[in-house]
Amino acid sequence: MIHVVFEKANVEALRKSFELDPSMDGEIAEVQDDFAVGPLADVDTEEGAAARLQWWKDILAGGHNEGLADDGHVDDQKVVRELKAKLDENPEEIVWIWAAQNKHDVSGYYWLMSQLTEYQGRIYILYLNNLPFINEKGNIFYPTNLFQIQPKEFVKAKKLARVITPSEFEVDPDEWTKLCNEDKGVRQLEGGKKLVSRGYDYYDNELLKFVTKEWQKGNKLLQQYFSKSKEITGDSYLLWRLKYLVEVGKIEMQGDWRNMKDFQVRLPGTNAEAAETTSAEASQS
Structure with missing residues (x-):
């Protein structure tokens, strides 16, 4: 089992749950880019990916994160290549994509699953869409990020895992293509998995x-x-x-x-x- 998350803080939060439920134990892969902002035109091509990388270098220049996009440690295409290689090597391997109800995770989901269409039946989604969980004080809350969830709640959340359906593999990549063609700079979540495009000046x-x-x-x-x-x-x-x-x-x-x-x-x-x-x-x- 390979778990995929879309933020560094989610990695450790999820890993702690493995101690409580060894059946969930597996590799954790992190998609690091924030696809909720920035250019998306032809992003699934080498040229488009290079243009997006250059945009990030320009954004980070002269700031506290300058150079973060220059050292090569952020390589989400490498993450995809490694996922595909492991799925090819082991016909029993499956992938669980974890996503909370926020634009960052949902944008990452669209980007990732659109590249895994040949592995239908082996790609699962755990989407925490407006679902209640228990916090450290014992109160009910609705998390917008995975790292807000206690380890024992991850164990409960595993029941949400379901195979991404053939219809989703048909429709969701089209939705991603639409967002890429609009290429407006900012994506906002409007409930469910619906993303809308906004201009770079949105904030x-x-x-x-x-x-x-x-x-x-x-x-x-x-x-x-x-x-x-x-x-x-x-x-x-x-x-x-x-x-x-x-x-x-x-x-x-x-x-x-x-x-x-x-x-x-x-x-x-x-x-x-x-x-x-x-x-x-x-x-x-």
Whole structure:
């Protein structure tokens, strides 16, 4: 059995459940790219994948994650090749794809399963779609990420495993092709497995709500964004959007982008400028 997850934190969370249920024990493969953002045109071709990689390099340049896409350790195509090789080598091998109800996991699911159509009957999905679980305090909650689930709850969740149906293998790759052809930059989840395409600027207005007229450190700004906003995405993408908002004059920045604590942002039209205006007016009177 090979498990596939779409986030590093999910790997360890799932692995802990193996101690409680050895029947679940197996290799865990991680798809690292966040297919909920970025270009998708021809992403399943060598040229399209290269273009997407270059986009990530541009996004990460000059930020705290600079170089992350350059060292070669993120290679999801290699993950797919290895999965296929193991399925070919062992006719009894199966794959369990774990996905929570969030745009990151669902986008990853579409990308992955569309490349595994020749293994119908051996690819399973465990989709935690609006399902209740028990948290550490014994209360019912609805997780949006796998890592929020206790190990014993993973053992219960295994009952959700089902084979991806032939009709899904027919319809879902078409849905992925549609998203790739739209290539708008952002994918949002609208219930179930329905993803809708948005523009690259989708998060800009929400991000601007947390920028004030006073200088504010980048880490504090993003902390407020992640704690209060319903529509969130990765910090590297948000940092890229902040840089864009600086370029177009919607916010001002000072400091070094490479560390969230080393740069500050604010809205144009500051108190300092207001004070200078007041001082100038006073000298004229």
